[in-house]
Amino acid sequence: MATELDLAITKACEVISDTSTLVRVVLSGRRRNMTVPFERIDLRPVLIKDEIALQISQSDGRVTTVKNVAPKDFQARSYLELGYANILVEHTSGALSIRITKKGEAQVHEEKGTREQNLDHDRKKARLLDSSDPFLIEVGISDSDGRVKPSRSDKYIQVEEFLRLLVPTLNSAIEAKQISKPTLVNPLVIADLGCGSAYLTFAVHQYLRSIDMPVHVIGIDIRPESLKRNTEIAKKLGIAETIEFKAEAIDQTSLTSCDIAIALHACDTATDDAIAWAVNGGAKLLLIAPCCQHDLQTQMSQVPEPWNLLTKHGLMKERLGDLMTDALRAQILKLVGYRTEVIEFIGGEHTPRNIMIRAVLTSAKAEAKDIENYKKMLEEWKIDPALASRLNIIK
Numbered sequence: 001m002a003t004e005l006d007l008a009i010t011k012a013c014e015v016i017s018d019t020s021t022l023v024r025v026v027l028s029g030r031r032r033n034m035t036v037p038f039e040r041i042d043l044r045p046v047l048i049k050d051e052i053a054l055q056i057s058q059s060d061g062r063v064t065t066v067k068n069v070a071p072k073d074f075q076a077r078s079y080l081e082l083g084y085a086n087i088l089v090e091h092t093s094g095a096l097s098i099r100i101t102k103k104g105e106a107q108v109h110e111e112k113g114t115r116e117q118n119l120d121h122d123r124k125k126a127r128l129l130d131s132s133d134p135f136l137i138e139v140g141i142s143d144s145d146g147r148v149k150p151s152r153s154d155k156y157i158q159v160e161e162f163l164r165l166l167v168p169t170l171n172s173a174i175e176a177k178q179i180s181k182p183t184l185v186n187p188l189v190i191a192d193l194g195c196g197s198a199y200l201t202f203a204v205h206q207y208l209r210s211i212d213m214p215v216h217v218i219g220i221d222i223r224p225e226s227l228k229r230n231t232e233i234a235k236k237l238g239i240a241e242t243i244e245f246k247a248e249a250i251d252q253t254s255l256t257s258c259d260i261a262i263a264l265h266a267c268d269t270a271t272d273d274a275i276a277w278a279v280n281g282g283a284k285l286l287l288i289a290p291c292c293q294h295d296l297q298t299q300m301s302q303v304p305e306p307w308n309l310l311t312k313h314g315l316m317k318e319r320l321g322d323l324m325t326d327a328l329r330a331q332i333l334k335l336v337g338y339r340t341e342v343i344e345f346i347g348g349e350h351t352p353r354n355i356m357i358r359a360v361l362t363s364a365k366a367e368a369k370d371i372e373n374y375k376k377m378l379e380e381w382k383i384d385p386a387l388a389s390r391l392n393i394i395k
């Protein structure tokens with residue numbers, strides 16, 4: 001007998017097959033115990049040389065690949081059964097959404113409402129941040145003519161790429177109901193930890209507001225001069241009601257929680273302070289691009305054989321120390337209930353500190369093997385990561 005999920009997928013396939021009314025399809029989230037080839041897949045009909053094609057955009061969270069296929073060659077069911085937990089099919093008179101629970105059951109929701117088809121196949125990849133946006137001029141990334149200053153171009157690209165990762169991750173988390181849809185009464189609370197001159201803080205605020213997402217953004221930096229400068233800019237831009245700054249150490253901040261914690265190059269163990277603060281406050285999403293890591297390098301003095309081959313050259317020891325620090329941060333996040341990935345958020349030519357730890361709160365219980373591996377690594381290398389003590393993780 002067909003299950004409710006089979007029936008829902010059959011219905012979705014029918015809607016997808018009618019390209020005269022199909023608006024778009026979004027596949028996101030991952031079903032329990034399943035792996036998916038892309039973080040998200042978007043599909044929509046497009047008009048190419050007077051013929052309708054289906055445009056498939058597959059995103060790994062950083063890079064999106066796009067291909068167009070003829071509707072007759074498109075196997076809708078095989079896409080819908082790839083292992084995504086959320087299937088959204090929009091058509092010109094409504095939408096069908098299927099959420100597949102941990103038990104593999106379907107929660108089906110149908111909605112009526114007019115939606116428009118956009119068959120334009122060549123949508124330009126828009127820059128998320130227009131270089132002449134007043135905030136970029138105020139923070140000093142662009143000059144008064146709205147051109148990015150050569151000396152600030154790497155920072156501009158870092159911020160832009162950070163946003164490119166944040167936005168789909170956030171949208172997926174909202175679609176998967178890991179984060180509640182922000183409203184004016186309950187805006188999305190985002191904390192930028194170690195915000196410095198607040199390039200990223202302002203960018204996140206301005207970009208999310210430009211797509212009508214209600215937000216409240218807080219930039220935290222230990223330096224009082226950052227607070228003064230950033231607050232003046234916020235007032236000048238007329239946005240001081242929804243963006244604020246605090247001159248506080250991350251581990252002692254008066255802010256108690258946020259929905260999303262971000263940190264771009266918070267120095268050394270300030271990154272651990274940022275992760276620990278976010279976890280303790282129950283942040284649903286963490287996007288952390290660490291900076292210099294000295295914590296483990298100084299502890300790597302009793303390296304187990306034969307791994308001292310990797311540490312006897314200073315340069316390699318330093319790089320290994322960086323990798324181990326971030327690997328253990330990612331593992332700790334997993335142990336405390338976050339689905340965690342380590343990704344490159346930007347090309348190495350713009351910053352050598354180009355790793356990002358992206359973690360989504362799932363509250364999944366840690367598996368015994370993960371705990372065992374973590375403990376074994378600490379024991380063999382005689383190391384004690386800064387983040388572990390901040391989160392009281394057992395040795």
Ligand SMILES: C[S@@+](CC[C@H](N)C(=O)[O-])C[C@H]1O[C@@H](n2cnc3c(N)ncnc32)[C@H](O)[C@@H]1O
Binds near residue numbers: 223226248251
């Ligand atoms: C390398 S800067 C990065 C600034 C900014 N995120 C960016 O990417 O442009 C690191 C910032 O972290 C701040 N910081 C370092 N340790 C901190 C701590 N424990 N609490 C708060 N801020 C801290 C510093 O004052 C500095 O502004």
